[in-house]
Amino acid sequence: MRCNLKSRKDIPPHEVAGFNVRAAMDNMAREQVIALLVIVQYLLSLLWVIFMDDVGALLADVVPGMAFELFFGAVFLPPFLTVAISWWARRFLRDSPWLFFTHRLNLCLLIFGAALTAIFVDAPFVFETVILLSSLLIVITPFFSKGLYLSSLLLFFVGSSWTGGWQGFSWFDIGDVVLTTLVGLIMVRFRFSDRVGNYLTTRTIEEQHRQLRETNRELVDANHQLQSITHLDGLTGVSNRRAFDETLEREWRRAMRAGTPLGMLMMDIDLFKPYNDTYGHQAGDVCLKTVAGALGAGTRRAGEMVARYGGEEFAVIVPGGNADALAVMAESLRRTVATLGIHHPTLAWGYVSLSIGGALMVPQFGENLETLISRADGSLYAAKEAGRNRVVLRKSVSEKG
Numbered sequence: 001m002r003c004n005l006k007s008r009k010d011i012p013p014h015e016v017a018g019f020n021v022r023a024a025m026d027n028m029a030r031e032q033v034i035a036l037l038v039i040v041q042y043l044l045s046l047l048w049v050i051f052m053d054d055v056g057a058l059l060a061d062v063v064p065g066m067a068f069e070l071f072f073g074a075v076f077l078p079p080f081l082t083v084a085i086s087w088w089a090r091r092f093l094r095d096s097p098w099l100f101f102t103h104r105l106n107l108c109l110l111i112f113g114a115a116l117t118a119i120f121v122d123a124p125f126v127f128e129t130v131i132l133l134s135s136l137l138i139v140i141t142p143f144f145s146k147g148l149y150l151s152s153l154l155l156f157f158v159g160s161s162w163t164g165g166w167q168g169f170s171w172f173d174i175g176d177v178v179l180t181t182l183v184g185l186i187m188v189r190f191r192f193s194d195r196v197g198n199y200l201t202t203r204t205i206e207e208q209h210r211q212l213r214e215t216n217r218e219l220v221d222a223n224h225q226l227q228s229i230t231h232l233d234g235l236t237g238v239s240n241r242r243a244f245d246e247t248l249e250r251e252w253r254r255a256m257r258a259g260t261p262l263g264m265l266m267m268d269i270d271l272f273k274p275y276n277d278t279y280g281h282q283a284g285d286v287c288l289k290t291v292a293g294a295l296g297a298g299t300r301r302a303g304e305m306v307a308r309y310g311g312e313e314f315a316v317i318v319p320g321g322n323a324d325a326l327a328v329m330a331e332s333l334r335r336t337v338a339t340l341g342i343h344h345p346t347l348a349w350g351y352v353s354l355s356i357g358g359a360l361m362v363p364q365f366g367e368n369l370e371t372l373i374s375r376a377d378g379s380l381y382a383a384k385e386a387g388r389n390r391v392v393l394r395k396s397v398s399e400k401g
Helices: 013-052 055-062 068-092 098-121 125-137 142-163 171-230 241-258 272-279 281-297 323-338 369-385
Strands: 262-269 305-310 313-319 354-361 391-393 396-398
Touching: 013 068, 013 098, 013 125, 013 171, 068 098, 098 125, 098 142, 125 142, 125 171, 142 171, 241 262, 241 305, 241 313, 241 369, 262 272, 262 281, 262 323, 262 369, 272 281, 281 305, 281 313, 281 323, 313 323, 323 354, 323 391, 354 369, 369 391
Parallel strands: 354 391
Antiparallel strands: 262 313, 262 354, 305 313, 391 396
16 A cells, blocks of 8 residues: 655655554554544533433434434444454554555544534534544544545535534634644644654664674674684695694593593504605695595594694594594594505505504593693504504504404
């Protein structure tokens, strides 16, 4: 539904529908309040007449020839319809473009109903009250309010002339109705302008909050990505030395608190420099990435981490377990790399292999994690000295199979 704004530039075209729906939802509740106030006013007036006058005689005097039921139907039906339609629309037409149309229908029922009542009872007070309440509580577009107020004012004057009530009005009464209508139109303009400003301010704040949330989300994603980049080795894609040091220190403290073992494997690609010299650095890089991928695939349990320790050296952190389990894991990694079948002419067995040294400790207070690294490095040195392509864990040696 289009919103007939006095100044179209006040609201961007893409915001008109949102303004209509929000204004209609607020106005529905206020229209119900006005309709209930009108009903209460009618009932109090009726009770006053019942106690003070003869209702039948008064009705016959006000509108000759009108049936009793028709009179009360014409008076009470518009506000009751307004209450019912408002309740139904707010319940079933929420966020619908028809909500704005229903709000305008309610407003017409209220104002024209009040004009009819004022005609029937020869008293403009009801009409003036509804005009002022509508202008004060309901946000109406100036263009629509001008047509509605002036047409209802015309209806009141024509109807009063037809029923003969015009003769009973003084110039003060006529001027009072006209002035009330003009004041209502002025109030509408100020209220509408204020509502447009509030709406645009609210939408601006909401948009700023949305952009802020989006920016925060992008910053979080960028931070996660940056952390991933700073903790990953650029060539192989496994964790780098920095990530290894941080994780080992964290796992060392955890194992110390819990009194659980912490294992570590140090491994070196056998005779990698001759491989590089034979096939070139590009083939050497491919070899490093392939070996790193195989090691990563073999360390998937929670807490385990494989990292590039430096050059052709890799390290694996293995929390928990025991010496036998650590040895089994190390031998599995050695066999996995061997089955890759990467040709290496310098080695006697003809394929790229790993020498692996392992160590297992239960950290104690006062000990340093460098002790674990030193023991694993010593085991790696022992594996190389023993002929390479094997696992050494403490003093035990697992020959190649």
